[in-house]
Amino acid sequence: MFRTLLISMPMAVALALASLAGPVAAQQSRTTAPPPSAAQQLPSPSAPAVSPAQASTSAPPAISQQQPAADSAPASPGALQQPAAAAPVSSADATNLLKPEPTTLHDLSPWSMFLTADILVKFVMIGLAFASLVTWTICIAKMIELSLAQRALRAALTTISESRSLAEAQMALGAKDGVLASLLAAAMREARLSAGISSDAGIKERAASNFAEIVRAESRRIRLGMGLLATIGATSPFVGLFGTVWGIMNSFIGISKAQTTNLAVVAPGIAEALLATALGLVAAIPAVIIYNHFARVTKGYTELVGRASGAAGRLLSRDLDRTHVSSIGEARSRAAE
Template identity: 70%
Template sequence: MNLSVFRTYGAIPVVLMLSLVQPVLAQQNAAPAPPPAVSQPVAQPPAAAPAPSVPEAAAPARSLKTEMASLRELSPWSMFLNADILVKAVMIGLAFASLVTWTIFIAKMIELAVAQRKLKTSLNKIADSRSLAEAQFALGAKHGVLSSFLAAAMREARLSAGISSDSGIKERAASSFAEIMRAEARRIRLGMGLLATIGATSPFVGLFGTVWGIMNSFIGISKAQTTNLAVVAPGIAEALLATAIGLVAAIPAVIIYNHFARVTKTYLELVSRASGAAGRLLSRDLDRTHGGAHSRAAE
C-alpha cells in the first residue's frame, strides 16, 4: 500500500515541475529569430534623360523665329513695303517734305547769322562817319544792304543836284531805301513760304493716306470674311503710319517757321537802322552843301 501511495503522491512534484518548465520552453521556442542583416542598396547613378529628338529641340528656335518675324512685320519699314502704292507715294512725299524742312532750317540759320553779323559790323564801321563818301570809304569794297543804301543816297543826291529842294531829295532817297528794304525782306524770307505750306498741309496729306489705307483694310477684311485682329491690325497700322509721318513733317516745319519769323523781324530792324543811318548821312551832306553855298553867296 505504501508503494502505491508513493507512486500516487510521489509523481505530483514531477508533474508540477513539468508544468512550470513547459511555459519557459514555449516562450523560448516562440521568441522571434534575430532579423537578418539588411544589406544597404548601392546608390546607382541617375539614368540620363533621353536626348530630345531634333524636332523637339528645334521647336523653341522656330517659335523665336516666328515671333521675330511677326515683330518685323509690324516695323515701320515692313509696313511701308506692305502698304498700298498710293499710301507709299504719300509717305515718300511727306518724307521729302521733312527733308526740305530741315534743309531750309540749316541754310537759313547760316544765312541769317552771317547777314546779322555783317550788318552789325558795317553799322559799327560807319558810326563815326560824317558824310556818305566817308562812310563808303570806311566800308570799303564790301557789298551788303548798307552799301546799297549809301549808293542809293549818293546817286539820288548826284541826280538831283541843282534841280530840287532838300526835301524832294530826301523823299526820293527814302523811296529808294524802301525798295531796297522790301527786296532785302523778300530775299531773307525766301523759303519761309515753303515752310508754312509744309506745316499747314502735311497733316492733311498724311490723313488722306490714312483714310485710303483704312479703306483698303476694310476691303481686305470683307474679302477674308474675318475680324481676327491678326488680319485687321497690319493694314490699319500701315494706314496710321502715313498720319504719323505727316505729323513728323508738319510739327518741325511750324516750329522752324515761327523761329525764323522772330529772327527775320530782328534782322529787318537792323536793316531799318541801316536805312536811317544812310538817311542821316545824306541829310548832313545836303546841309553841308547848302551851308557852303550860302557862305559863298554871302561873300
C-alpha cells in the first residue's frame, strides 16, 4: 500500500503541474500559434502505463485540478474565432490612397487680393490707382489742348502773314483770342504809350520785354499738369515698393504665428504685396512716357509762340519806321513850302 502511494504521488504531482500550466498554454496558443489538432492532444505512446489502482487513487485530484483549465479554455479548437480576412485593394483604390489630400485654393485674382490685403496696402493701391487715373486724364486733356492751341496759332500766323501794320493785323484776326492777339495788343499799347518819343530802340526794347512776359506766361499755361506727371512718374515706384515691403513684413509675421513655412500659407500675402509694386509701375511707366512726349510737343509749341512774338515785333518795327518816314516827309514838305 505504501509502495503504491509512493508510485502514484509523482504521477499526481505531474498531473497537477500540467493542470496549472493548461490555462497559460491555452492563452499563448490563442495569440501565437493555431489551436492544436485532435491528433496532437493524444497522449504520447512513450508515457508509462497507469494501473487501475493508480488511476482510481489519482483520478479525483487530477479532475478537480483540471477543472479550472477546462472552464477557462474554449470548448473546442473550432470554437476559436479566426480574424476576418482583409478585403482585396484594387489599383484605383491604391491610386486614390497615394493621392495627397486637396488643400484649400486661394482666389488670387487682383480684386480678391485687394480685398484681403492689409488696410495700409489698400490705401497704397487706391492712391496708385488714382495716380494712374490722373495720368491718363492729363494725357487726354493736354493732347486736346496742345492740338487746338497749335492749330489756332498756325492759322493766326497764316492770317497775319500778309499784314503790313499792327492795325491791319488786328483787323485780320478780328475778335479771336490767343497768344498772337495778346502780342499784337501789347505792341499797340507800347506804341501808343511811347507816342512823342523819338527813340525807336527804347520802344522796341520795352515791347520785347512785354513779349517775353507773354511768352513765359503762355509756356507756363501750356505746361500746366506736366509737373504732376513728373511727380507721379518719379514717386509711384517707391510708393508701390513701400506697399510691397509692408505686405511682405505682414507675411513673415503670419509665418511666425502659424509656425510653418508652407508656400500655400505665405503665397497670398506675398502676392498681395507684389500687386502694390505692379500698380506702382502701372502708374509710373505711362506717366514718364507721357511726360517725355508732351515735353517735346510743348517745346515745339513754345517755338511757335516765339515765331508769333517775332511777327508782332516786326509789325511794330514797320509801324515805327513808317511813322518816322511820314514825319520826315512832312518836315521836308514844310521846308519846301
